[in-house]
Amino acid sequence: xxxxxxxxxxxxxxxxxxxxxxxxxxxxxxxxxxxxxxxxxxxxxxxxxxxxxxxxxxxxxxxxxxxxxxxxxxxxxxxxxxxxxxxxxxxxxxxxxxxxx
Numbered sequence: 001x002x003x004x005x006x007x008x009x010x011x012x013x014x015x016x017x018x019x020x021x022x023x024x025x026x027x028x029x030x031x032x033x034x035x036x037x038x039x040x041x042x043x044x045x046x047x048x049x050x051x052x053x054x055x056x057x058x059x060x061x062x063x064x065x066x067x068x069x070x071x072x073x074x075x076x077x078x079x080x081x082x083x084x085x086x087x088x089x090x091x092x093x094x095x096x097x098x099x100x101x
Contacts, residue, residue: 006054011039013065014056021045025053031072037063 007014017025025043032041040058057065 009065011060011063011065012056012058013069014054015069017053017055019051020053021051022053025055027076028055028072031075032057032068034075035068035071037061038068 001020002018004016004018005014006016022045025045029041029043032038037060038057039060041056043053043055045053057068059065059068
């Protein structure tokens with residue numbers, strides 16, 4: 001993953017993410033929009049054959065878009081860790097019950 005800043009203002013941030021597409025950007029957009037201080041978040045994939053996406057976020061008031069982006073990344077990381085842990089428990093439980101049959 002590579003990130004390039006396309007526009008950086010007091011309440012706006014536009015970045016290009018190389019190596020990612022709809023899957024990652026859709027999750028990032030969803031997490032950004034959960035925040036009350038985020039006015040708008042979106043992304044576009046300019047060409048379907050390229051693995052580049054442009055992500056845009058605009059915040060309200062004094063909230064910096066960089067802060068919103070960092071917090072969204074932390075939330076995604078936490079959710080990924082929770083998913084991994086839950087899957088590991090489910091697999092162990094399944095293996096126990098499968099071995100007892």
